[in-house]
Amino acid sequence: MSSPASPAPALVVLAAGMGSRYGGLKQIDPVGPSGEAILDYSVFDALRAGFSRVVFVIRRDIEDAFRASVGARFERHVDVDYAFQQLDDLPAGFAVPEGRTKPWGTAHAILAARHAVRSPFAVINADDFYGAEGYRLLAAHLTCSPAADHAMVGFVLRNTLSEFGSVARGLCTVSPEGLLESVTETTGIEPDGTRAKAVNGDQVQPLTGDEIVSMNMWGFQPHIFDDLLSHFRAFLRARAADPKAECYLPAAVTAAIDAGRAHVRVLRSPDAWFGVTYREDRPRVVQSLGELIAAGRYPERLWA
Numbered sequence: 001m002s003s004p005a006s007p008a009p010a011l012v013v014l015a016a017g018m019g020s021r022y023g024g025l026k027q028i029d030p031v032g033p034s035g036e037a038i039l040d041y042s043v044f045d046a047l048r049a050g051f052s053r054v055v056f057v058i059r060r061d062i063e064d065a066f067r068a069s070v071g072a073r074f075e076r077h078v079d080v081d082y083a084f085q086q087l088d089d090l091p092a093g094f095a096v097p098e099g100r101t102k103p104w105g106t107a108h109a110i111l112a113a114r115h116a117v118r119s120p121f122a123v124i125n126a127d128d129f130y131g132a133e134g135y136r137l138l139a140a141h142l143t144c145s146p147a148a149d150h151a152m153v154g155f156v157l158r159n160t161l162s163e164f165g166s167v168a169r170g171l172c173t174v175s176p177e178g179l180l181e182s183v184t185e186t187t188g189i190e191p192d193g194t195r196a197k198a199v200n201g202d203q204v205q206p207l208t209g210d211e212i213v214s215m216n217m218w219g220f221q222p223h224i225f226d227d228l229l230s231h232f233r234a235f236l237r238a239r240a241a242d243p244k245a246e247c248y249l250p251a252a253v254t255a256a257i258d259a260g261r262a263h264v265r266v267l268r269s270p271d272a273w274f275g276v277t278y279r280e281d282r283p284r285v286v287q288s289l290g291e292l293i294a295a296g297r298y299p300e301r302l303w304a
Helices: 018-022 038-049 060-074 106-111 132-144 224-239 249-258 279-294
Strands: 010-014 053-058 079-084 121-125 149-156 167-174 180-192 195-200 203-207 212-220 263-269
Touching: 010 038, 010 106, 038 060, 038 132, 053 060, 060 079, 106 224, 106 249, 121 132, 132 149, 132 212, 132 263, 149 167, 180 203, 180 249, 180 263, 212 249, 212 263, 224 249, 249 263
Parallel strands: 010 053, 010 121, 053 079, 149 263
Antiparallel strands: 121 212, 149 212, 167 180, 167 212, 180 195, 195 203
């Protein structure tokens, strides 16, 4: 007997770093033929897959600019809401250490959405192109799977690399049953012929290129907020004094898995991920989108 369907899921977009990453919100690069940014394609794919609402996680200091130049573009097409990642949004008993200015990381960014999200939800980065299949997989999982199950869309490593420099990726360990066991953040990954390698100083880790990696595309049931809060408290107790330490989502999810509180189904996408990690990546992004449009995967004018 199949599980009853859940409410239509929401899409949580991590956008708190957009102002600094792009050097200003007005400089979000158009990569589509009608001036679309990567985020336009993400929201478009999510709506086609059945997501009903978008929640942008941003900073208070970019709220006005973000609403005007980004949020307003989508309010005609979908219900839009906002959540704010703030340095002083901490559990009871904790305070911002003197001198701390760096954000608390991706786990904390998702916690910022806890007051705006009550339904199952997906999480993406604002500036990454994931492809339509990932949204279809997540929508199906979040509406039809047991309420205890989370999900992560896994990408094939070689489909996520840049020819212009090394990248950091979360290498995933997956059980024979298709459940996520751990995510190991690995830096210095670069192509190596048809394979890949991770180079850090004198250490070279050979990789096949077929490894499954996390690109921060997740599907969560609302009870994930309890696990994130528990992990964030532990992080603060151990590392709050380090002004550069961040509480990362993969570490929080892995901790919940290790404690037996989370089951995360790995959904494998054949699509190529792409983003503008390096300035030289932009022409490849424009070309790749043009090829998808020519193949009929997207209309030439996305919001016509």
